[in-house]
Amino acid sequence: MTTHPEFPNLHVLDHPLIQHKLTHMRDKTTSTRTFRTLLREISLLMGYEITRNLPLETRRIDTPMVAMDAPVIQGKKVAIVPILRAGNGMADGLMELMPGARVGHIGLVRDPVTHTPSEYLVKLPEAGGRTFILVDPMLATGHSAVHAVDVLNRHGVTDDQILFEALVAAPEGMRTFNEKHPNVQVYVASLDERLDDHAYIVPGLGDAGDRLFGTK
Ligand SMILES: O=P(O)(O)OC[C@H]1O[C@H](OP(=O)(O)OP(=O)(O)O)[C@H](O)[C@@H]1O
Numbered sequence: 001m002t003t004h005p006e007f008p009n010l011h012v013l014d015h016p017l018i019q020h021k022l023t024h025m026r027d028k029t030t031s032t033r034t035f036r037t038l039l040r041e042i043s044l045l046m047g048y049e050i051t052r053n054l055p056l057e058t059r060r061i062d063t064p065m066v067a068m069d070a071p072v073i074q075g076k077k078v079a080i081v082p083i084l085r086a087g088n089g090m091a092d093g094l095m096e097l098m099p100g101a102r103v104g105h106i107g108l109v110r111d112p113v114t115h116t117p118s119e120y121l122v123k124l125p126e127a128g129g130r131t132f133i134l135v136d137p138m139l140a141t142g143h144s145a146v147h148a149v150d151v152l153n154r155h156g157v158t159d160d161q162i163l164f165e166a167l168v169a170a171p172e173g174m175r176t177f178n179e180k181h182p183n184v185q186v187y188v189a190s191l192d193e194r195l196d197d198h199a200y201i202v203p204g205l206g207d208a209g210d211r212l213f214g215t216k
Pocket residue numbers: 083084085086087108109110111115117136137138139140141142143144145173199207208209210
């Protein structure tokens with residue numbers, strides 16, 4: 001895991017398995033079926049790092065030898081929140097890791113001309129001191145990410161209780177995001193070069209939602 005001099009809250013997960021799978025996802029010849037499998041697998045691998053600081057509690061169990069107080073994750077203290085649609089593909093991986101987690105949804109779609117997101121669904125579990133893991137593969141202009149964190153803030157979740165898991169981010173989007181939410185920790189597989197004239201990430205992987213669901 002590496003950090004970035006300009007973005008102290010950005011963590012680039014450079015594990016070879018994650019980088020190898022990301023390369024296959026970027027490849028335009030990769031099928032929808034394989035893209036979907038890879039997104040779930042990368043999210044699961046990233047989840048291993050992202051959950052590193054989750055609080056543990058102890059539970060009394062009996063081993064075949066003796067009784068002991070053994071550590072367990074406070075599963076009900078975690079909420080996974082995909083930003084629809086593409087975030088769904090990442091949430092699947094995290095839900096495998098944490099089957100007891102609550103799951104919320106934030107539906108956003110980006111206008112192709114103005115690049116501003118509009119909201120079509122918000123359904124969230126109670127804040128209740130939970131860690132909220134927001135997931136969306138693409139952080140491009142950053143407006144969708146900012147909007148989603150604003151939604152969580154209004155719901156009673158503070159920035160230090162939010163982790164953002166993306167696959168690829170653009171520097172422009174990270175700048176915009178950090179102007180509003182510098183205390184949200186952001187985890188990515190890659191910080192890419194730039195945005196193009198249509199606010200797509202370069203080199204990126206194209207339209208994540210369309211590639212995940214085969215809609216184009
Ligand atoms: O950083 P931004 O410039 O806001 O762009 C990123 C957003 O764009 C994509 O979603 P899109 O709006 O295409 O919706 P979809 O997931 O339904 O395809 C992506 O999944 C992010 O949510």
